[in-house]
Amino acid sequence: MPDPLLWPDPTATLTRIARVAGVGRAAVTTWRHHPDFPHPVAGTEQSPHFDPADTERWLYRHGKIGHYEPPAQPPATLTLPDGTTVTLHDAHLRRADGLVELGGYTTPPAWVPLQDAALARVQVTGLPDVTVTSATADISDHNDTRHISLIWREENQHTLTAQA
DSSP states (O other): OOOTTTOOSSSEEHHHHHHHHTSOHHHHHHHTTSTTSOOOSEEOSSSEEEOHHHHHHHHHHTTSSSOOOOOOOOOEEEEOTTSOEEEEEEEEEEEETTEEEEEEEESSOOOOOSSSEEEEEEEETTSOOEEEEEEEEEEEEETTEEEEEEEEEGGGEEEOOTTO
16 A cells, blocks of 8 residues: 555646655656556546556655555465476556566565566466466566566466366
Protein backbone atom coordinates (compact mmCIF):
# COMPACT_ATOMS: atom_id res chain seq x y z
CA MET A 1 0.00 0.00 0.00
CA PRO A 2 1.45 3.38 -0.92
CA ASP A 3 2.23 5.89 1.80
CA PRO A 4 -1.08 7.78 2.38
CA LEU A 5 0.81 10.91 3.42
CA LEU A 6 2.49 11.00 0.00
CA TRP A 7 -0.54 9.84 -1.97
CA PRO A 8 -3.73 11.21 -0.34
CA ASP A 9 -5.83 10.61 -3.48
CA PRO A 10 -6.76 7.30 -5.17
CA THR A 11 -4.73 8.26 -8.26
CA ALA A 12 -1.50 10.22 -8.74
CA THR A 13 -1.27 13.19 -11.10
CA LEU A 14 1.95 14.39 -12.74
CA THR A 15 1.96 17.32 -10.32
CA ARG A 16 1.63 15.02 -7.27
CA ILE A 17 4.40 12.73 -8.58
CA ALA A 18 6.64 15.79 -9.05
CA ARG A 19 5.97 16.95 -5.47
CA VAL A 20 6.72 13.52 -4.02
CA ALA A 21 9.99 13.29 -5.97
CA GLY A 22 10.96 16.91 -5.31
CA VAL A 23 11.22 17.84 -9.00
CA GLY A 24 9.30 19.91 -11.52
CA ARG A 25 6.39 18.54 -13.54
CA ALA A 26 8.55 18.63 -16.69
CA ALA A 27 10.90 16.04 -15.16
CA VAL A 28 7.99 13.65 -14.60
CA THR A 29 6.86 14.18 -18.19
CA THR A 30 10.37 13.13 -19.28
CA TRP A 31 10.30 10.07 -16.99
CA ARG A 32 7.11 8.91 -18.75
CA HIS A 33 9.33 8.05 -21.75
CA HIS A 34 11.01 5.27 -19.73
CA PRO A 35 9.62 1.96 -21.01
CA ASP A 36 8.83 0.75 -17.48
CA PHE A 37 7.12 3.93 -16.24
CA PRO A 38 3.58 3.04 -15.06
CA HIS A 39 0.77 3.41 -17.57
CA PRO A 40 -2.06 5.83 -16.77
CA VAL A 41 -5.09 4.27 -15.07
CA ALA A 42 -7.42 7.28 -15.51
CA GLY A 43 -7.51 10.88 -16.68
CA THR A 44 -6.76 12.15 -20.17
CA GLU A 45 -3.70 12.32 -22.43
CA GLN A 46 -3.06 15.88 -21.22
CA SER A 47 -3.82 15.08 -17.56
CA PRO A 48 -3.06 11.40 -16.93
CA HIS A 49 -3.59 9.76 -13.53
CA PHE A 50 -1.43 6.89 -12.29
CA ASP A 51 -1.71 4.15 -9.69
CA PRO A 52 0.09 5.49 -6.58
CA ALA A 53 1.55 2.08 -5.60
CA ASP A 54 3.01 1.44 -9.09
CA THR A 55 4.31 5.01 -9.19
CA GLU A 56 5.94 4.79 -5.75
CA ARG A 57 7.66 1.51 -6.72
CA TRP A 58 8.95 3.08 -9.95
CA LEU A 59 10.26 6.17 -8.15
CA TYR A 60 12.07 3.98 -5.63
CA ARG A 61 13.54 1.58 -8.22
CA HIS A 62 14.94 4.52 -10.17
CA GLY A 63 16.37 6.30 -7.12
CA LYS A 64 13.92 9.22 -7.31
CA ILE A 65 12.79 8.73 -3.68
CA GLY A 66 14.75 7.23 -0.83
CA HIS A 67 12.19 5.07 0.89
CA TYR A 68 9.82 2.31 -0.02
CA GLU A 69 7.69 0.08 2.18
CA PRO A 70 6.60 -2.94 0.17
CA PRO A 71 2.90 -3.70 0.47
CA ALA A 72 1.96 -6.89 2.26
CA GLN A 73 1.31 -8.95 -0.90
CA PRO A 74 1.88 -12.70 -0.86
CA PRO A 75 5.18 -13.73 -2.41
CA ALA A 76 5.52 -15.79 -5.59
CA THR A 77 8.03 -18.60 -5.89
CA LEU A 78 9.92 -19.38 -9.09
CA THR A 79 11.71 -22.68 -9.57
CA LEU A 80 14.33 -22.72 -12.33
CA PRO A 81 15.08 -25.92 -14.29
CA ASP A 82 18.24 -26.52 -12.20
CA GLY A 83 16.13 -26.53 -9.00
CA THR A 84 17.13 -23.03 -7.86
CA THR A 85 14.22 -21.20 -6.22
CA VAL A 86 13.68 -17.45 -6.25
CA THR A 87 11.11 -15.75 -3.99
CA LEU A 88 9.49 -12.61 -5.39
CA HIS A 89 8.15 -10.40 -2.60
CA ASP A 90 5.28 -7.98 -3.26
CA ALA A 91 4.40 -10.17 -6.24
CA HIS A 92 2.05 -8.82 -8.86
CA LEU A 93 0.59 -10.67 -11.83
CA ARG A 94 -0.95 -8.94 -14.82
CA ARG A 95 -2.46 -10.28 -18.05
CA ALA A 96 -3.06 -8.26 -21.23
CA ASP A 97 -3.09 -8.92 -24.96
CA GLY A 98 -1.96 -12.55 -24.67
CA LEU A 99 0.96 -11.70 -22.37
CA VAL A 100 1.51 -12.48 -18.70
CA GLU A 101 3.74 -10.34 -16.47
CA LEU A 102 4.91 -11.46 -13.05
CA GLY A 103 7.02 -9.08 -11.03
CA GLY A 104 8.34 -8.64 -7.53
CA TYR A 105 11.35 -7.89 -5.37
CA THR A 106 14.17 -10.07 -4.09
CA THR A 107 16.42 -9.31 -1.15
CA PRO A 108 19.28 -10.05 -1.48
CA PRO A 109 19.33 -9.75 -5.29
CA ALA A 110 18.64 -13.06 -7.01
CA TRP A 111 19.66 -14.04 -10.51
CA VAL A 112 17.40 -15.25 -13.33
CA PRO A 113 18.26 -15.61 -17.04
CA LEU A 114 17.40 -12.49 -19.03
CA GLN A 115 16.30 -14.11 -22.30
CA ASP A 116 14.38 -17.31 -22.97
CA ALA A 117 14.13 -18.11 -19.27
CA ALA A 118 12.47 -21.44 -18.63
CA LEU A 119 10.60 -21.73 -15.35
CA ALA A 120 10.02 -25.25 -14.07
CA ARG A 121 7.36 -24.01 -11.63
CA VAL A 122 5.71 -20.68 -10.91
CA GLN A 123 3.73 -20.54 -7.66
CA VAL A 124 1.44 -17.57 -7.04
CA THR A 125 -0.95 -17.58 -4.08
CA GLY A 126 -4.51 -18.33 -5.17
CA LEU A 127 -3.59 -19.59 -8.65
CA PRO A 128 -2.69 -23.04 -9.98
CA ASP A 129 1.03 -23.73 -10.35
CA VAL A 130 2.31 -23.37 -13.92
CA THR A 131 5.42 -24.09 -15.94
CA VAL A 132 6.70 -21.55 -18.47
CA THR A 133 8.72 -22.64 -21.50
CA SER A 134 10.09 -19.19 -22.42
CA ALA A 135 10.02 -15.84 -20.63
CA THR A 136 12.01 -12.62 -20.78
CA ALA A 137 13.26 -10.99 -17.59
CA ASP A 138 13.71 -7.29 -16.90
CA ILE A 139 15.88 -6.61 -13.86
CA SER A 140 16.55 -3.35 -12.04
CA ASP A 141 18.62 -2.93 -8.89
CA HIS A 142 18.50 -0.36 -6.11
CA ASN A 143 20.79 -0.79 -3.10
CA ASP A 144 20.22 -4.32 -1.77
CA THR A 145 16.89 -4.83 -3.55
CA ARG A 146 16.33 -6.24 -7.04
CA HIS A 147 13.06 -5.92 -8.95
CA ILE A 148 12.46 -8.77 -11.39
CA SER A 149 9.73 -8.60 -14.01
CA LEU A 150 9.12 -11.72 -16.10
CA ILE A 151 7.00 -11.55 -19.24
CA TRP A 152 5.79 -14.49 -21.29
CA ARG A 153 3.17 -15.34 -23.88
CA GLU A 154 0.13 -17.19 -22.53
CA GLU A 155 0.77 -20.05 -24.96
CA ASN A 156 4.16 -20.60 -23.25
CA GLN A 157 2.42 -21.27 -19.91
CA HIS A 158 1.10 -24.71 -18.94
CA THR A 159 -0.80 -25.65 -15.79
CA LEU A 160 0.95 -28.29 -13.71
CA THR A 161 -1.06 -31.24 -12.51
CA ALA A 162 -1.17 -32.22 -8.83
CA GLN A 163 1.41 -34.98 -9.49
CA ALA A 164 4.00 -32.59 -10.97
